[in-house]
Amino acid sequence: MNRRPGRSARLKLTLSYAGFLFVAGTLLLVVMWVFVLRWLPTNDPRLIQKTYGAVIIVGPSRSDLLRGFAPAAAVALVFLLVFGLLGGWVLAGRMLSPLTRITDAVRTAGSGSLSHRIRMKDRQDEFRELSDAFDSMLDRLESKVAEEQRFAANASHELRTPLAISRTLLDVARKDPTGDRDELIERLDAVNTRAIDLTEALLLLSRSDRGNFPRESVDLSLVAEEAAETLLPLAEQRRITLDVTGEAARTSGSGELLLRMVTNLVQNAVVHNLPEGGTVTVHTGRDGDTSVLRVENTGSRLPPELVSTLTEPFQRGTERVHTGEHAGVGLGLAIVAGVVRAHGGTLDLAARPAGGLLVTVRLPAML
Ligand SMILES: Nc1ncnc2c1ncn2[C@@H]1O[C@H](COP(=O)(O)OP(=O)(O)OP(=O)(O)O)[C@@H](O)[C@H]1O
Ligand SMILES: [Mg+2]
Structure with missing residues (x-):
């Protein structure tokens, strides 16, 4: 050395x-x-x-x-x-x-x-190629590390919130023994459920990214049917029309992860829709050697620059109201992106001109 x-x-x-x-x-x-x-x-x-x-x-x-x-x-x-x-x-x-x-x-x-760069601008030879390749590797590495740090900071912050709320609730209850016990239990239960959901989402995110799961033949149209069935009560409650159309679209992968992917997409399409009377269309089909899943929904207009950031963990839309039964944690689309990546596919988000979102997932087809 x-x-x-x-x-x-x-x-x-x-x-x-x-x-x-x-x-x-x-x-x-x-x-x-x-x-x-x-x-x-x-x-x-x-x-x-x-x-x-x-x-x-x-x-x-x-x-x-x-x-x-x-x-x-x-x-x-x-x-x-x-x-x-x-x-x-x-x-x-x-x-x-x-x-x-x-x-x-x-x-x-x-x-x-990781911030140092070679920047060998004064030559045009193999050394320049090597240094450029090294510089771009450092670029990617630096942004990856920054992303991981942001992720860890966000995850700890999000996990701390429900724990801090529980402590406050318990403190208040201790000081006021005559308070409503049922309400306390109800609220503690809600906070606890949210913490469990968050932890599960984090675990799922880390698992989906790795890609070392057993693969089987999965038909996306059946998965879409199953996801829609699960979310139908939620859609009805919000007076949203939920349609599943298209033909068989087979791919090779984990049925469980793909179901989670489609469920997240359809749930987003229902939850981030118009307050009432919106529509959600799920379409599956083949396009050459890819199986395509499209989830399209009405909703408020989304700025295109916001759309490109939505797949980042803990990124929520600006218009989100963080109260009520669907205070999301902002991991849904990050999990979708992880599952798509692990299956060798591509994920494309596009703001619809009339408002709402069109999400297209392309996965390698299987006959
Ligand atoms: N189909 C959609 N239509 C409109 N906006 C959407 C849609 N899907 C996602 N978004 C926006 O992207 C943000 C991130 O979505 P994501 O699913 O990652 O998180 P979330 O839905 O807020 O929380 P959760 O982790 O519970 O899913 C949402 O907060 C919302 O603003
Ligand atoms: Mg979501």
């Missing part, structure tokens, strides 16, 4: 540059040597002169050349080696300098600080 970053790679690169230069230089000298030699007599010219008398050959013989050429060649090779080592060291240093920046950034991120 305390080795200086890039050191051994720099040394290796330097050695390979210098080695390559040295080998290339040697080859060049050998080629030159071989070509020059072809034109020279093997014997000493003076000897030839002696033997044949009249033949006069002026010029170096091979041994002359070897004597003159070898030292110069050796100097050139030593120079090449030194030049290769120095040049290679400088070049390798320049080549590897971005790595130091990247390594520093990785170390900073590793020590827990």
Whole structure:
């Protein structure tokens, strides 16, 4: 860990540059040597002169050349080696300098600080690609961590509320023993139920996100029928027309989680509807190799920028009144999004121009 970053790679690169230069230089000298030699007599010219008398050959013989050429060649090779080592060291240093920046950034991120970015804007090469990929990974990681922190803070806040209310109720009852016991029990029961609902929703949310559940073939149209049947009394109570249409739409997944998904969507469509006389339409069908579930409802107009935030945990619409029997905890759509993700599908929310919401879930179809 305390080795200086890039050191051994720099040394290796330097050695390979210098080695390559040295080998290339040697080859060049050998080629030159071989070509020059072809034109020279093997014997000493003076000897030839002696033997044949009249033949006069002026010029170096091979041994002359070897004597003159070898030292110069050796100097050139030593120079090449030194030049290769120095040049290679400088070049390798320049080549590897971005790595130091990247390594520093990785170390900073590793020590827990996710806000640092490399931002290597001055190059257009593989190092830039690596640093951009790393930067975008940090972006995602940072927002994920922030989301988790928000989630934990919200969850503890939401769980604290019913507990704090129970304590207040108990305190009041203790100070006033003549108070209405039945009413106290009633209110404690309501608060307790809400805390249990919240805990169950949180557990379901963490389970739905993981995706390690047994899978079976599930027909969304049957699931929609079942959810509608459960919620029919609620819809009737609010004078809302609830329709289920469409054909079979099979997918592979957990029947229980998919039922929870559809129930949450239909419950939202009923609860966040017009105060009276609204409509809810649930439609199932196939579209190529996807099974599609559409839940559409009337209601008040929703600003599009609000719609994109609704799937975040604990996000409730602005118009929500947090009293009465349907004070939601704001986890319904987060659970839906988790179930859809775990089943490899997509969830699309769109504000209807006339008011209300259109939710489209697409899941991989199964024959
Ligand atoms: N079908 C819908 N029509 C209009 N608004 C909706 C619809 N579904 C959701 N919303 C808005 O999105 C918000 C978040 O929905 P979500 O289901 O996550 O939470 P909730 O319904 O408030 O609480 P719960 O956790 O009990 O479901 C709601 O408070 C509501 O404002
Ligand atoms: Mg809901």
